Amino acid sequence: MTTTSNRNISTSTVRSSFLPFLAGIAFGIASSILYTRVICSRNQKSSSSSSSLWLQPPSTLPRFAQEILSNHHHTNTEKISNDDSNGESTNASSPNTALSSENWTEVRLREWEDLNWRDANGWQGRDLCHNPQGLGVRILHYYYKASSKEMVGVVWFGPHAESHRGLCHGGAMTSLMDDFCGHLAFLHSTSGQPWSGATVQVNVSLKKPVKVGSILRIIGRIDKHEGRKIYVHATLDDGGGDNNGGSSIDGEEQNKDPLVYATLEGLSIDGVKMSQHEDPVSKRTWEVEVCEHSGRLQRRDSGWKLL
Numbered sequence: 075m076t077t078t079s080n081r082n083i084s085t086s087t088v089r090s091s092f093l094p095f096l097a098g099i100a101f102g103i104a105s106s107i108l109y110t111r112v113i114c115s116r117n118q119k120s121s122s123s124s125s126s127l128w129l130q131p132p133s134t135l136p137r138f139a140q141e142i143l144s145n146h147h148h149t150n151t152e153k154i155s156n157d158d159s160n161g162e163s164t165n166a167s168s169p170n171t172a173l174s175s176e177n178w179t180e181v182r183l184r185e186w187e188d189l190n191w192r193d194a195n196g197w198q199g200r201d202l203c204h205n206p207q208g209l210g211v212r213i214l215h216y217y218y219k220a221s222s223k224e225m226v227g228v229v230w231f232g233p234h235a236e237s238h239r240g241l242c243h244g245g246a247m248t249s250l251m252d253d254f255c256g257h258l259a260f261l262h263s264t265s266g267q268p269w270s271g272a273t274v275q276v277n278v279s280l281k282k283p284v285k286v287g288s289i290l291r292i293i294g295r296i297d298k299h300e301g302r303k304i305y306v307h308a309t310l311d312d313g314g315g316d317n318n319g320g321s322s323i324d325g326e327e328q329n330k331d332p333l334v335y336a337t338l339e340g341l342s343i344d345g346v347k348m349s350q351h352e353d354p355v356s357k358r359t360w361e362v363e364v365c366e367h368s369g370r371l372q373r374r375d376s377g378w379k380l381l
C-alpha cells in the first residue's frame with residue numbers, strides 16, 4: 075500500500091515536473107519554426123527584390139537611351155572602308171545634334187556577346203566593360219559615325235562599381251573612358267587591323283558622383299589625328315534627362331541641359347599590336363550591314379562568320 079502510494083506520488087511528481095518542460099520544448103520548436111519562416115521569408119523577399127533590381131540594367135531605359143536606339147534604324151547595306159565617308163553624311167555637327175541623323179552604326183564585337191566563342195578563341199576572362207553578365211560598369215550599346223568620327227554609348231553602372239555608399243568608384247568612370255577612347259581610335263584606325271592600338275593617356279575629370287544603378291550616356295569624338303596619335307574628347311552625362319536609372323517621360327525633362335559627370339581628354343596610339351596572335355580571329359575586318367533581326371545598321375566584326 076505504502077509502495078503503491080509512493081509510486082503514485084512519484085509518477086504524478088514526474089508528470090507535473092515534465093509537462094511544463096515538454097510544453098517549453100514544444101513552444102521553443104514552434105517559435106523557432108515561426109521565426110525561421112517569417113524572418114527568412116522577409117530576408118528572401120528583400121534579397122530577391124534587391125537582386126532583381128541590381129543584377130540587370132532596368133528593362134525600361136531612360137528617354138535619351140531610347141532615342142539613341144530608335145534613331146539608328148536603317149535599311150541600306152554598305153561595304154566598310156577605312157575612309158571617312160562610308161556612304162555616311164559628312165555633317166560635322168556637334169554630338170548632340172548629330173544624334174538626330176540616321177547614319178550611326180551600332181558597334182558589335184563577337185567577343186563581347188558570344189562567351190563560348192570568346193573562351194574558345196584565346197580570351198582568358200571577361201571584358202571589363204562589355205561583359206553581358208558584368209555587374210560593374212557595363213556598356214549596353216555603342217554607336218559610331220565614321221563621317222564625323224563620333225561615338226555615343228549607353229552605360230549602366232552596376233552594383234560592383236560601388237565605392238562610397240550608393241555611389242560609384244571613380245575608376246569605373248575611368249575604365250569606361252579608357253574603353254571609349256580605345257574603341258573610337260580603333261574604329262578610325264588606318265591599320266584596319268583588329269585590336270591594333272592602345273590607349274596611353276586617360277585624363278579624366280570627375281565632376282559629379284554617379285549613383286549605383288544609373289544609366290548614363292557617353293559621347294565623344296576624335297579631335298585630332300597626328301601621325302599615330304589619336305586624340306579623343308568625351309563626356310559622360312545624363313543625356314538631358316533624369317539619371318537615376320530611368321528618365322522622366324515628360325518632354326520637359328528631355329530638353330534640359332545634360333548633367334555632366336565626367337570628361338575625358340584621351341590619347342590612343344594607332345597600329346600598336348598588343349597581343350601577338352596570328353590566326354583568323356586576328357585577321358578580322360569590320361563589316362557594316364543590316365541586322366537581320368532588328369533591321370538596324372550595324373558595324374560588326376567578321377568573326378561572326380568564323381566557327
Ligand SMILES: CCCCCCCC/C=C\CCCCCCCC(=O)SCCNC(=O)CCNC(=O)[C@H](O)C(C)(C)COP(=O)(O)OP(=O)(O)OC[C@H]1O[C@@H](n2cnc3c(N)ncnc32)[C@H](O)[C@@H]1OP(=O)(O)O
Pocket residue numbers: 183252253254256257260261266267268269270271272273274275301302303341343346358359360374375376
Ligand atoms: C577589325 C574588326 C574586328 C574587331 C577588332 C576589335 C578591335 C578592337 C576595337 C575595340 C577594342 C578597344 C578596346 C579598348 C580597350 C581600352 C584600351 C586599352 O585598354 S589598351 C590597354 C591599355 N594600354 C596599355 O597597356 C598601353 C601601355 N603602353 C604601351 O604598351 C606602350 O606605350 C606602347 C606599346 C603603346 C608604345 O607604342 P610604340 O612603342 O609603338 O610607340 P611609341 O614610339 O612609344 O609612341 C608613339 C607616339 O605616342 C607617344 N606616346 C606614347 N605613349 C604616350 C603616353 N603615355 N603619353 C603621351 N604620349 C605617348 C610617343 O611620344 C610617340 O609620339 P611621337 O610619334 O614621337 O610624337
